[in-house]
Amino acid sequence: MSSTGGVWVLVEHRDDKLEDGSLELVGHGREVAGKTGQELAAVIFGEIPEELVTQLARYGASRVLCIKHPAAPERSVEIDTQLLSAAIEQHSPDMVLSLESITGADIARRLAARLGTGLVTACDRLDVGEDNLLAAVKPIYGSKASATIICPTSRPQMATVNPDAIDLKTPDDTASAEVVVLPVDIDLEDPGTKAVDLLRGDPRLVALVEAEIVVAGGIGLGSRENWKLVEELADAIGGSVAATRRAVDDEWITSDRQVGLTGKTVRPKLYIACGISGAIQHTMGMKDAKAIIAINTDREAPIFKMADVGVIGDVLKVLPVLTAKLREALKDKPEPGADAVFEALSNP
Amino acid sequence: MNIVVCVKQVPDIEGRVVVEKGVISVQAMVSSDVMNPQDLLAIEEAIRIKEESGNGKVTVISLGSSETEETLRKCLALGADDAVLLDDSAFVDGDSYATACTLARAISPIPHDIILCGQRADDSQSGQVSAYLARILGVSLVRSVVKVDIGPDSGSLVLQRKLSKGDREVVECSLPTVLAVETGLNTPRNATIKGVLKARNRQIPRQNCGDLGLSREETGVTGSRTRTMRISPPKPKMKGLFVPDSKLSSADKLRAIMGGGIVQKKSDYLEGDPDDIAGQLLRFFREQKIIQK
Numbered sequence: 001m002s003s004t005g006g007v008w009v010l011v012e013h014r015d016d017k018l019e020d021g022s023l024e025l026v027g028h029g030r031e032v033a034g035k036t037g038q039e040l041a042a043v044i045f046g047e048i049p050e051e052l053v054t055q056l057a058r059y060g061a062s063r064v065l066c067i068k069h070p071a072a073p074e075r076s077v078e079i080d081t082q083l084l085s086a087a088i089e090q091h092s093p094d095m096v097l098s099l100e101s102i103t104g105a106d107i108a109r110r111l112a113a114r115l116g117t118g119l120v121t122a123c124d125r126l127d128v129g130e131d132n133l134l135a136a137v138k139p140i141y142g143s144k145a146s147a148t149i150i151c152p153t154s155r156p157q158m159a160t161v162n163p164d165a166i167d168l169k170t171p172d173d174t175a176s177a178e179v180v181v182l183p184v185d186i187d188l189e190d191p192g193t194k195a196v197d198l199l200r201g202d203p204r205l206v207a208l209v210e211a212e213i214v215v216a217g218g219i220g221l222g223s224r225e226n227w228k229l230v231e232e233l234a235d236a237i238g239g240s241v242a243a244t245r246r247a248v249d250d251e252w253i254t255s256d257r258q259v260g261l262t263g264k265t266v267r268p269k270l271y272i273a274c275g276i277s278g279a280i281q282h283t284m285g286m287k288d289a290k291a292i293i294a295i296n297t298d299r300e301a302p303i304f305k306m307a308d309v310g311v312i313g314d315v316l317k318v319l320p321v322l323t324a325k326l327r328e329a330l331k332d333k334p335e336p337g338a339d340a341v342f343e344a345l346s347n348p
Numbered sequence: 349m350n351i352v353v354c355v356k357q358v359p360d361i362e363g364r365v366v367v368e369k370g371v372i373s374v375q376a377m378v379s380s381d382v383m384n385p386q387d388l389l390a391i392e393e394a395i396r397i398k399e400e401s402g403n404g405k406v407t408v409i410s411l412g413s414s415e416t417e418e419t420l421r422k423c424l425a426l427g428a429d430d431a432v433l434l435d436d437s438a439f440v441d442g443d444s445y446a447t448a449c450t451l452a453r454a455i456s457p458i459p460h461d462i463i464l465c466g467q468r469a470d471d472s473q474s475g476q477v478s479a480y481l482a483r484i485l486g487v488s489l490v491r492s493v494v495k496v497d498i499g500p501d502s503g504s505l506v507l508q509r510k511l512s513k514g515d516r517e518v519v520e521c522s523l524p525t526v527l528a529v530e531t532g533l534n535t536p537r538n539a540t541i542k543g544v545l546k547a548r549n550r551q552i553p554r555q556n557c558g559d560l561g562l563s564r565e566e567t568g569v570t571g572s573r574t575r576t577m578r579i580s581p582p583k584p585k586m587k588g589l590f591v592p593d594s595k596l597s598s599a600d601k602l603r604a605i606m607g608g609g610i611v612q613k614k615s616d617y618l619e620g621d622p623d624d625i626a627g628q629l630l631r632f633f634r635e636q637k638i639i640q641k
Binding site: 112197198291 | 359361362365367372374443444445448470471472473474475476478479480482483484487488489490491492506508510511512513514515516517518519520521522525531532572573574575576577578579580581582583597598616617618619620622623625626627628629630632633636637638639
C-alpha cells in the first residue's frame with residue numbers, strides 16, 4: 001500500500017471494547033474504500049488488544065494505525081486532534097471518517113478546522129459519486145429532508161456518521177490486519193482548556209429528554225404502592241422514570257416526569273410502557289422512541305400498535321420478575337451506564 | 349467581559365418541509381423564519397454573564413439579509429448592546445467554513461473575551477461554525493456547554509459539558525474562547541416592552557465584503573470547502589426486523605425470514621408465564637445492545 005491515499009476510520013476503544021458503532025463504520029467505510037479502489041485503515045490512539053485488531057480486520061480494516069507520541073501525553077480531544085492532524089499531514093489519506101459520538105464529533109470538527117478542509121457531519125450514509133468523490137448523505141431541516149454533500153478540492157475528505165445509522169456487515173473471518181505504529185513527534189500546543197471533574201448523572205433523575213432508557217408507568221399500576229415496581233425496573237436497567245397524565249394526577253409521581261401532549265416529548269433508545277393503554281395524548285410524546293416495549297393486560301390496547309414487543313400480561317406480575325432477572329444478569333457486569341464512563345474517560 | 353454572540357436566522361422547521369425538484373422550502377403556520385433555538389440560549393447566557401461580571405458589552409452578529417434585522421432587533425430587545433449584520437450577495441449559500449471565515453473577519457476588531465454560538469443550526473444540522481471560528485481566531489473551543497461560570501480570577505471560565513446519559517464534564521478554560529452551547533443551558537427571558545421599544549428604532553450597521561476586506565471568492569459558495577449536490581426528501585424510516593442474531597449473513601437472514609422464523613416488529617407478542625416473558629425481554633435487551641452479554 002502506498003504511503004498516501006486510503007480511507008482512515010478513527011476508532012475509539014476502552015477496556016478491551018470498541019465504541020458502539022465502530023465495526024459498523026469500518027464495514028461501511030470498507031465499501032467506500034472498495035468503490036474508490038483504496039484500502040481502509042483503522043486509526044487508534046495508543047495501543048490496542050489483539051482481539052480488537054482481529055475484529056477490525058474482519059470488518060474490513062487492512063491496517064490498524066496506532067498513533068503514538070514519545071511523551072505519551074494525557075489524552076484530550078484537543079491533544080488527539082493535534083496528533084491526528086500531524087499524522088494526516090504526514091500520510092495524506094484521501095478520506096477520514098469518524099463516528100458522530102461525543103468524542104468523535106468533537107475531534108472531527110477540530111480536525112477539519114485545523115486542516116482547513118471540509119467536513120460533512122452526522123451522516124446517515126456514505127456514497128461514492130463522480131470522480132471517486134465521497135458523497136455524504138445527511139439529514140437536514142429537522143431530519144425532514146436529506147442532503148448529499150461533497151468536498152471537491154480540499155483534502156482529506158471528511159465525514160462523521162451517526163452511530164446507529166448503519167448496519168453491521170458480514171464479517172470475513174479469514175481477514176487479518178497489519179498493525180503499524182505511526183510515531184508522531186510534534187511539539188504539543190496548550191489547548192487552553194482542561195477537564196477537571198466528571199459529574200455522573202443519576203439515570204433515574206436525568207432530565208427525561210436526555211434519558212436513553214425510559215420506564216413509564218400508567219394507570220394500570222393501580223396504586224401508589226405498586227408504582228415502586230416502575231421505579232425498581234428503572235433502577236435495574238439504568239433508566240429514567242416517566243408517567244402518563246393519569247399517574248401524575250393520582251400523585252404517584254411529580255409532573256416533571258409526565259410524557260405526552262401536556263408533558264414532555266422523549267426519543268429514548270428504549271421506552272418501556274407499563275400499564276399504559278396508549279391514549280394519543282400520551283403516545284404523541286413517545287412515538288419516536290427507537291424501541292418500544294408495552295406491557296398491558298388488554299390485548300386490544302392501542303399501545304400495542306406501536307410496540308416493537310408487546311407483552312400481554314399483568315404488569316404487577318411481569319415487572320418484579322423482569323427486574324429480578326435484570327439484576328441477576330447485570331450482576332458483576334458493568335453497569336448499564338458504563339458507556340457514558342467510556343465516553344467521558346476517553347474525552348478528559 | 350466582552351461577549352460576541354453569533355446568531356443565525358433559520359426556517360421554522362416545525363412547519364411542513366417540502367422538497368421539490370431539489371429545492372427545499374418550509375411551509376410554516378405563522379412566521380417562516382425564526383432565530384435558531386440554541387442561539388437564543390447563547391444570547392441569554394451572554395446577557396447573564398455580562399450582568400454577573402458587571403462590565404463589558406454584548407455584540408450580536410449574523411450573516412443574512414434585510415429579513416435578518418428582525419432577529420438582530422430581537423437580540424437588542426433582550427438586552428444585547430450592539431448588533432452587526434453581515435449582508436452581501438457574495439455571502440449567500442456558504443458552508444460552515446466560508447461562514448466562519450466571514451464571521452471571523454467581522455469579529456476580530458470587536459473586543460471579545462467569549463464568543464458564543466449555538467451548537468448547531470436547525471436547518472443545516474451541521475454544528476461546525478464554532479470549530480472553524482475558534483481555529484481561525486486562534487482561540488480555544490469548548491463544545492456542548494450547558495453551564496458557564498466565571499472563574500475565580502475573572503480571566504477564565506468554569507464550564508460544564510454535556511456528555512451522554514446526564515453526565516457532565518467540568519472544564520476550566522482560559523480566555524478568549526469560543527463556546528458552542530447546548531439545549532439545557534438556561535431558560536431564555538422574554539423581552540420587556542421597554543426593550544422592544546428601544547430596539548425598534550436602532551440603526552443596525554451593515555458590513556459587506558469590502559468592509560471586511562474579503563474578496564468575493566473567499567466567501568459564500570466559492571469560499572466553501574463543501575458543496576451540496578442534491579437535496580431529497582428523507583427516506584421513510586424502516587421498521588426493523590426481529591432477527592435472532594444480527595451477525596447472521598444476509599443469506600441466512602433471508603432464509604430465516606422466508607422460513608417464517610422471524611416476525612415483523614409490530615406483531616411480536618409475548619404472553620404467558622412471567623418468567624418466560626422476562627427471559628425473552630432480556631434477550632431483546634441484549635439484541636438491542638441495551639445490556640451487555
